Amino acid sequence: MTTLPLIPATSGAPAARRAAMPPQHLADLDLAGRQALVAELGEPAFRAKQISTHYFGRLVRDPQLMTDLPAATRARLADRLLPSLLTPVRELACDDGATRKALWRLHDGSLVESVLMGYPDRVTVCISSQAGCGMACPFCATGQAGLTRNLSTAEIVDQAVYLAGVAASGAVAGSPARLSHVVFMGMGEPLANYARVVAAIRRLVAPAPEGLGLSQRHITVSTVGLVPAIRRLASEDLSVTLALSLHAPDDDLRDELVPVNQRWKVAEVLDAAWDYAARTGRRVSIEYAMIKNVNDQPWRADLLGRLLAGKLAHVNLIPLNPTPGSRWDASPKPVEREFVRRLREAGVSTTVRDTRGREIDGACGQLAAAEDRDIDPATAASA
Ligand code: SAH
DSSP, X not given: OEEOSOOOOOTTHHHHOOOOOOOOOGGGSOHHHHHHHHHHXXXXXXXXXXXHIIIIISOOOOGGGOTTSOHHHHHHHHHXXXXXXXXXXXXEEEGGGTEEEEEEEOTTSOEEEEEEEEOSSOEEEEOOSEEEOSSOOTTOHHHHHOEEEEOOHXXXXXXXXXXXXXXXXXXXXXXXXSOOEEEEXXXXXXXXXXXXXXXXXXXHHSOTTTSOOOOGGGEEEEESXXXXXHHHHXXXXXXXXXXXXXXXXXXXXXHHHSGGXXXXXXXXXXXXXXXXXXXXXXXXEEEEEEBTTTTOOHHHHHHHHHHHTTSSEEEEEEEOOOOTTOSOOBOOXXXXXXXXXXXXXXXXXXXXXXXXXXXXXXXXXXXXXXXXXXXOHHXXXXX
């Protein structure tokens, strides 16, 4: 593990958190909105395109580097369109630099994290949609602390733009320089921050200079299964990939592992998923964290196989990344292999997710949780 340039955390920040939304940023607005704002500031409308080309086209986030803008104009536009939203607290690299994790402090002191993953054929970023999360899944580090607040559209987009810039600098050896994939699998429940997440997706897929120009098919929204929001997403003119965090095929266990199941049951959430698949033509990714002696029994593999056989679905088994202090562990490999075998035997396409970034607390709020422990002497002592 390598620690990259580090800006030390200031102590006492958590107490100062006010959970306030950040100032407006150009990524909150579509191009027409930016043009209207620029005109309001008394600048010619073409400046909106110019500044957007810097941000989305060249991945330049620092107004000081936008030297083709006259200084006074730059200052005026930067003030209203390019406030600094993310302050890097820590950047970590592992897997020989192919995985990089960034921990950010937001303007109100909230901490969120993103991960950049390089593969031979693609570059993926995993981004956060909320500071904390209100879904309370007991195996997830983010779920333990509860929800602080929704991220703004621009706070979501800026994570991707920042890390696209890191990739473009050639930092991820052996991978393409261009960001191609975005997954909403960082902190938070994206569909609980629906309007801002959908606006962020629109920015990610709009061609430059309005947006980042990614393919809709290369964007994955992962959800605990908020049924009305899944149905609403299906009715947008977007066909992003839906990932459903199922984690159990039966209501008894899923009520515990994904507490929102107490509201929308397995049958109901799968129904919504199949409607999503039918409307968009996109295969739904069924996420299943393999937890030793909890959800990894052969009978549960068979039940899951029966629920998914013949559907437009793919199972993504995730070896559990045990969170500090948790009573749960990952399933042993032979158990995992048997689970995969049974699903495939049922005709269900199944893969096991690679364990990228394990040594840098790569999963789900663990870096932010570690940072909180580092800077809070009370919890640090007991950790
Ligand atoms: N709230 C969304 C997205 C965030 S988490 C959701 O629940 O889908 C992305 C995925 O990582 C989810 O499937 C989540 O259940 C899973 N996850 C969370 N904590 C984990 C852990 N400790 N080990 C393995 N997977 C975990």
